[in-house]
Amino acid sequence: MPAQPERSPSEGATALLDAYSNAVMSVVDRVGPAVVQVVDGRGAGSGVIITPDGYVLTNAHVVERGDSARVRLADGRAVPGRVVGRDPSSDLAVLRVDASGLPVAELGDSDALRVGQLVIAIGNPLGFQSTVTTGVVSALGRSLSGRDGRPIDGVIQTDAALNPGSSGGPLVDTRGRVVGINTAVIAGAQGICFAVPSNTASALVVALMRDGHVRRAHLGISAAPTPIGRALAARLGLAATDGIRVVEVVPGSAADRAGLHAGDILVFLDGNALPTLSSLQHVLGADRVARPLSAIVIRRGERLEVTIVPGESA
Secondary structure, three states: OOOOOOOOHHHHHHHHHHHHHHHHHHHHHHHHHHEEEEEEOOEEEEEEEOOOOOEEEEOHHHHOOOOEEEEEOOOOOEEEEEEEEEEOOOOEEEEEEOOOOOOOOEEOOHHHOOOOOEEEEEEOHHHOOOEEEEEEEEEEEEEEEOOOOOEEEEEEEEOOOOOOOOOOOEEEOOOOEEEEEEEEEOOOOOOOEEEEEHHHHHHHHHHHHHHOOOOOEEOOEEEEEEEOOHHHHHHHOOOOOEEEEEEEEOOOOHHHHOOOOOOOEEEEEOOEEOOOHHHHHHHOOHHHOOOOEEEEEEEOOEEEEEEEOOEEOO
């Protein structure tokens, strides 16, 4: 068999760049048609179509000025939109436009993201429709303050460039799945942008579409996921190696009344393991309001069992 000619370093680099470009173009071809511009009064943002009959996912702050908005589709059509639900606590909202047979984007699994993973942001920054930027996941599990003052936990940090008008647009992985809804930029910083995880959106979107708001149980903590370690888990007899570290406890809250402290690690709540913040949000559904829940907590290396009675998020 004749020997294959060796590829020069420049040819190898070109092949890698071509593969990168093809991956980005494939994602844009797949998701771009589902990205829309949302105009609410004098403000403008972005959104992404999630059902063919016209439901659009965006940020709550993009549509905070009223119950209607003008939506420009990727094909150039401008159609009226109606706000069917908004949740300032997560900075998510759902619009409905009067159209059918629309292209849609698939919500992916944000818990599967890894730091350094390639992501692509699509939106309408500064009114420039269908703008594409790329970057990586810079960090996971960040916490931002929502418009209602509550922390939005589990936020994705990325260096994919965002500008005013990008808010509400999708952050997408290389398989074309929406892993976040772009929500914020730190003024004056370069390459520090944030997105609400898609798993948070998936957990809330049905309630927003059906009820117009999200009814949820509330512990009154800000928190971040943390590893426990196999050795400590084994010593304490825990069938889990990850939990939720309490960063802050709101005075007078359910967590405060239960005696939780900053630094505690929540491992199980109502029998459910808590490896991620989205798993905690899943447990704190409407059916847990005012219901006593057993919790297993690690405090300074020791196992505790406490009872928490969640309040209702206002």
